[in-house]
Amino acid sequence: MHLYLSSSDQLNSSYSTDEGHTIYRVKTPLKVIHLTSTIERAIPNIQQNSVGPETFGFLAEVGFHDITPSRIRYRGQESSVNDFFGKKLDWTGFGSYHVFTGPDGKEYYWKLGTTAEVLFLNDDSKTPVAHFHHKHYGIFRKKRPASLEIFPAGEHMMDLILVTFIYIEKLRVDLQLIVNRGPY
Numbered sequence: 001m002h003l004y005l006s007s008s009d010q011l012n013s014s015y016s017t018d019e020g021h022t023i024y025r026v027k028t029p030l031k032v033i034h035l036t037s038t039i040e041r042a043i044p045n046i047q048q049n050s051v052g053p054e055t056f057g058f059l060a061e062v063g064f065h066d067i068t069p070s071r072i073r074y075r076g077q078e079s080s081v082n083d084f085f086g087k088k089l090d091w092t093g094f095g096s097y098h099v100f101t102g103p104d105g106k107e108y109y110w111k112l113g114t115t116a117e118v119l120f121l122n123d124d125s126k127t128p129v130a131h132f133h134h135k136h137y138g139i140f141r142k143k144r145p146a147s148l149e150i151f152p153a154g155e156h157m158m159d160l161i162l163v164t165f166i167y168i169e170k171l172r173v174d175l176q177l178i179v180n181r182g183p184y
Contacts, residue, residue, distance in 0.1 A: 002018060004018075004145050024059070026166060035064040038058070042054045060073060060075075072167065098167075103160065106121060119165075129151055130148060
């Protein structure tokens with residue numbers, strides 16, 4: 001399943017299906033410090049013959065901090081990202097692995113690269129679970145919007161995938177800024 005973004009800003013977008021149904025909304029008001037992303041999920045309409053705008057409810061919140069560890073509030077629990085993820089960092093900062101446990105008790109890890117974020121099952125199979133595709137403007141490649149592709153192995157935990165993706169994407173953007181800025 002592809003979730004298409006309404007903008008090129010992953011932290012301020014609606015995430016919609018191929019059919020155009022918005023499943024998630026992410027809002028991150030611009031602040032100088034302590035950004036907070038609020039993630040909302042569409043509430044299914046139980047009236048079968050009703051047509052109208054989607055209703056959204058709170059799903060999660062990711063609080064980004066510079067000095068203290070960032071925090072994730074999800075399913076009524078709040079934890080620091082240090083507790084939520086186990087982290088192994090390579091020497092460049094990219095190629096980082098952020099490991100978390102899914103609702104099925106299995107471990108998953110986000111591989112953070114310079115141009116892509118991919119979620120894998122953390123076992124010998126290394127099964128891909130989700131992949132973020134950046135927007136293509138149609139200059140060197142076929143034009144397409146940004147999307148978060150969730151493979152069948154991850155469809156049972158779409159909410160958790162999006163919540164962890166929001167944290168990972170902010171981390172990737174911050175690392176990219178450091179690399180682009182250079183040491184001075």
